């Protein structure tokens with residue numbers, strides 16, 4: 001009686017265990033593949049994002065260092081190069097064109113418009129620029145003052161030539 005009970009119980013236990021094991025196996029088998037795939041996907045995404053973030057930081061860093069450099073003040077009138085001055089040389093330049101007159105001053109590695117006979121004097125109010133690719137625009141005079149890096153920047157020169165012509 002006792003033995004049979006025990007056997008029955010054993011059987012039941014066994015049976016339950018087997019079912020559980022089977023369920024586990026089954027569940028695992030069913031879940032494992034998508035779960036792993038999800039994990040791999042997730043890991044790939046994280047990796048891709050990390051690479052993108054790193055690339056972004058690198059580009060930003062390069063741009064920032066690039067922006068901080070500049071050795072030339074380029075004056076463009078109506079999109080064409082009017083003149084180029086060294087940024088290192090402190091001097092005043094008077095730009096007289098058919099549109100009007102602007103006086104530009106280079107001082108301590110910065111450029112600014114000190115005088116202009118345009119309406120509004122927006123160019124004067126734009127203040128100083130000292131970094132590469134920064135610009136001062138005088139819309140009424142179609143004048144653009146830009147700091148550029150000259151020498152060893154062929155891409156920029158080519159691009160500039162296309163714009164100038």
Ligand SMILES: [Zn+2]
Pocket residue numbers: 116118119121122123124137138139140141
């Ligand atoms: Zn102006």
